[in-house]
Amino acid sequence: xxxxxxxxxxxxxxxxxxxxxxxxxxxxxxxxxxxxxxxxxxxxxxxxxxxxxxxxxxxxxxxxxxxxxxxxxxxxxxxxxxxxxxxxxxxxxxxxxxxxxxxxxxxxxxxxxxxxxxxxxxxxxxxxxxxxxxxxxxxxxxxxxxxxxxxxxxxxxxxxxxxxxxxxxxxxxxxxxxxxxxxxxxxxxxxxxxxxxxxxxxxxxxxxxxxxxxxxxxxxxxxxxxxxxxxxxxxxxxxxxxxxxxxxxxxxxxxxxxxxxxxxxxxxxxxxxxxxxxxxxxxxxxxxxxxxxxxxxxxxxxxxxxxxxxxxxxxxxxxxxxxxxxxxxxxxxxxxxxxxxxxxxxxxxxxxxxxxxxxxxxxxxxxxxxxxxxxxxxxxxxxxxxxxxxxxxxxxxxxxxxxxxxxxxxxxxxxxxxxxxxxxxxxxxxxxxxxxxxxxxxxxxxxxxxxxxxxxxxxxxxxxxxxxxxxxxxxxxxxxxxxxxxxxxxxxxxxxxxxxxxxxxxxxxxxxxxxxxxxxxxxxxxxxxxxxxxxxxxxxxxxxxxxxxxxxxxxxxxxxxxxxxxxxxxxxxxxxxxxxxxxxxxxxxxx
Amino acid sequence: xxxxxxxxxxxxxxxxxxxxxxxxxxxxxxxxxxxxxxxxxxxxxxxxxxxxxxxxxxxxxxxxxxxxxxxxxxxxxxxxxxxxx
Numbered sequence: 001x002x003x004x005x006x007x008x009x010x011x012x013x014x015x016x017x018x019x020x021x022x023x024x025x026x027x028x029x030x031x032x033x034x035x036x037x038x039x040x041x042x043x044x045x046x047x048x049x050x051x052x053x054x055x056x057x058x059x060x061x062x063x064x065x066x067x068x069x070x071x072x073x074x075x076x077x078x079x080x081x082x083x084x085x086x087x088x089x090x091x092x093x094x095x096x097x098x099x100x101x102x103x104x105x106x107x108x109x110x111x112x113x114x115x116x117x118x119x120x121x122x123x124x125x126x127x128x129x130x131x132x133x134x135x136x137x138x139x140x141x142x143x144x145x146x147x148x149x150x151x152x153x154x155x156x157x158x159x160x161x162x163x164x165x166x167x168x169x170x171x172x173x174x175x176x177x178x179x180x181x182x183x184x185x186x187x188x189x190x191x192x193x194x195x196x197x198x199x200x201x202x203x204x205x206x207x208x209x210x211x212x213x214x215x216x217x218x219x220x221x222x223x224x225x226x227x228x229x230x231x232x233x234x235x236x237x238x239x240x241x242x243x244x245x246x247x248x249x250x251x252x253x254x255x256x257x258x259x260x261x262x263x264x265x266x267x268x269x270x271x272x273x274x275x276x277x278x279x280x281x282x283x284x285x286x287x288x289x290x291x292x293x294x295x296x297x298x299x300x301x302x303x304x305x306x307x308x309x310x311x312x313x314x315x316x317x318x319x320x321x322x323x324x325x326x327x328x329x330x331x332x333x334x335x336x337x338x339x340x341x342x343x344x345x346x347x348x349x350x351x352x353x354x355x356x357x358x359x360x361x362x363x364x365x366x367x368x369x370x371x372x373x374x375x376x377x378x379x380x381x382x383x384x385x386x387x388x389x390x391x392x393x394x395x396x397x398x399x400x401x402x403x404x405x406x407x408x409x410x411x412x413x414x415x416x417x418x419x420x421x422x423x424x425x426x427x428x429x430x431x432x433x434x435x436x437x438x439x440x441x442x443x444x445x446x447x448x449x450x451x452x453x454x455x456x457x458x459x460x461x462x463x464x465x466x467x468x469x470x471x472x473x474x475x476x477x478x479x480x481x482x483x484x485x486x487x488x489x490x491x492x493x494x495x496x497x498x499x500x501x502x503x504x505x506x507x508x509x510x511x512x513x514x515x516x517x518x519x520x521x522x523x524x525x526x527x528x529x530x531x532x533x534x535x536x537x538x539x540x541x542x543x544x545x546x547x548x549x550x551x552x553x554x555x556x557x558x559x560x561x562x563x564x565x566x567x568x569x570x571x572x573x574x575x576x577x578x579x580x581x582x583x584x585x586x587x588x589x590x591x
Numbered sequence: 592x593x594x595x596x597x598x599x600x601x602x603x604x605x606x607x608x609x610x611x612x613x614x615x616x617x618x619x620x621x622x623x624x625x626x627x628x629x630x631x632x633x634x635x636x637x638x639x640x641x642x643x644x645x646x647x648x649x650x651x652x653x654x655x656x657x658x659x660x661x662x663x664x665x666x667x668x669x670x671x672x673x674x675x676x
Binding site for chain 2: 071081222581582
């Protein structure tokens with residue numbers, strides 16, 4: 001069977017499964033629509049959380065990001081997993097005990113203020129919309145690359161599928177679909193990784209392959225990678241980092257941001273008990289780690305594989321003739337992710353770092369006229385993996401289905417966070433408190449459909465901020481939502497003034513720092529600095545790393561404002577007391 | 592929960608969380624980033640310890656921390672009679 005038919009078959013089968021789940025898991029009440037009736041087993045919720053969390057970026061782009069950054073790429077690995085420790089220890093069990101449906105709802109109730117709730121709604125929507133555009137884009141791109149349909153058709157197909165299970169089933173439909181999507185994506189990710197690890201290091205476990213020996217030469221894999229890429233003028237793979245301060249703050253911002261992302265937090269509202277929320281966070285991280293500990297191996301090995309494909313005998317010998325490149329090179333050239341330009345017309349691919357002085361000398365001696373692999377997209381590292389390893393067509397088809405599963409599962413979680421904040425917080429909570437449950441459920445479905453339409457529109461016409469997911473979404477979540485939630489639980493003294501001003505100050509400094517480098521509202525040329533590069537960053541701290549500072553500002557402002565104003569009323573202090581103990585979590589559900 | 596037992600439960604919780612978060616910070620920011628130059632000679636297979644902690648080890652420790660927290664907190668819930676049963 002040819003690859004295209006096989007891909008249609010595998011992707012079609014997974015879609016049929018998701019649609020089946022949509023009809024089986026319909027939501028009959030707001031409790032089911034927002035929180036899956038709080039009946040999800042902690043292990044199942046862990047799996048759903050893993051799919052909810054791991055996006056198109058985690059699946060397609062992260063390994064490539066690490067491949068190019070080497071050691072420093074660890075900021076994504078630690079940042080996007082360490083946040084679960086904060087979530088488990090500081091937020092999830094207490095928010096589950098609180099027993100409501102949304103993140104703004106907790107902030108509004110705890111800080112007895114619709115203003116606080118409103119600020120939280122705005123943050124939630126900006127974070128989730130930024131994030132969901134990337135997923136929609138990922139769906140369109142996966143379709144166009146693997147199934148050779150145009151991006152718009154792919155996008156509409158993806159929207160249609162999400163529409164079915166998210167509008168019909170709400171959180172209930174999304175949860176069961178996410179469990180299925182996790183199984184698809186983790187299989188698709190690990191199978192090629194196991195084969196590549198076997199080929200290079202002789203061990204099937206990529207985690208061990210990364211620290212193992214490069215089989216053909218019997219030297220450590222890391223040493224082989226360093227030799228190979230440093231010969232071409234690239235920096236050492238496991239070399240020291242530019243700025244330890246920036247890497248620390250970057251990692252911390254991702255961790256705090258992860259713990260403050262509403263679409264992840266609401267997953268913990270679906271388990272029956274407080275103790276289940278604790279277990280469930282652990283299981284979520286186990287399932288996430290299955291991909292996150294494989295990704296650095298995939299990145300390192302793919303970097304070596306691609307480089308040695310072009311330089312089969314090292315830099316001392318000639319590189320590969322363009323006419324002799326393997327089929328995968330040609331396949332991915334067609335998609336524009338790889339591009340070869342024969343600058344010196346010798347028919348060979350001189351791929352090296354032409355910005356390195358040592359290489360300039362060598363290039364002069366050997367008649368090279370610059371790096372000829374002019375485009376080398378990081379996404380290749382995962383997408384072309386099965387072909388590089390020479391795996392059968394069904395594995396390539398599975399990678400297509402896995403990329404789609406990763407994008408769809410995250411999109412659905414984000415869309416639920418957006419629609420519930422509109423129907424439950426904005427409509428029922430602030431604008432029309434007297435609507436019945438039936439009306440609210442209808443409103444929830446309509447806002448879900450609306451959110452899908454908006455996400456689809458932006459997916460087709462991505463605005464400037466869509467590419468800034470890391471800076472914007474994680475910066476906002478870290479500087480506003482996480483501190484507000486944490487203080488709401490761990491302090492009885494923080495009052496509404498403190499919380500509101502703290503959030504506004506946190507968001508304010510974070511956005512100011514991001515906009516100063518990336519342009520006001522991401523419009524090119526309106527920033528305070530000519531470029532977002534290390535020589536302009538204050539103390540070398542990048543805009544993506546600033547969320548942690550924003551969080552600190554939030555904490556400090558909230559503390560001093562609260563101390564200068566009256567403490568929260570007695571019933572709020574009692575509320576804090578009650579969410580700190582697990583007993584009575586069942587009763588809190590029946591509100 | 593305005594009684595001694597309630598205060599002790601919360602204090603025990605804070606102690607546990609503090610200890611676990613110190614470990615959390617030490618393995619990631621400590622061994623993975625700031626102390627990496629100091630750990631340079633120590634190898635885990637073919638990579639140095641700091642590199643391994645940053646790209647592998649810290650994630651395993653994070654998992655252990657959450658499960659330790661779940662076990663210990665569920666124990667505290669029973670000990671102070673605030674569990675959900």
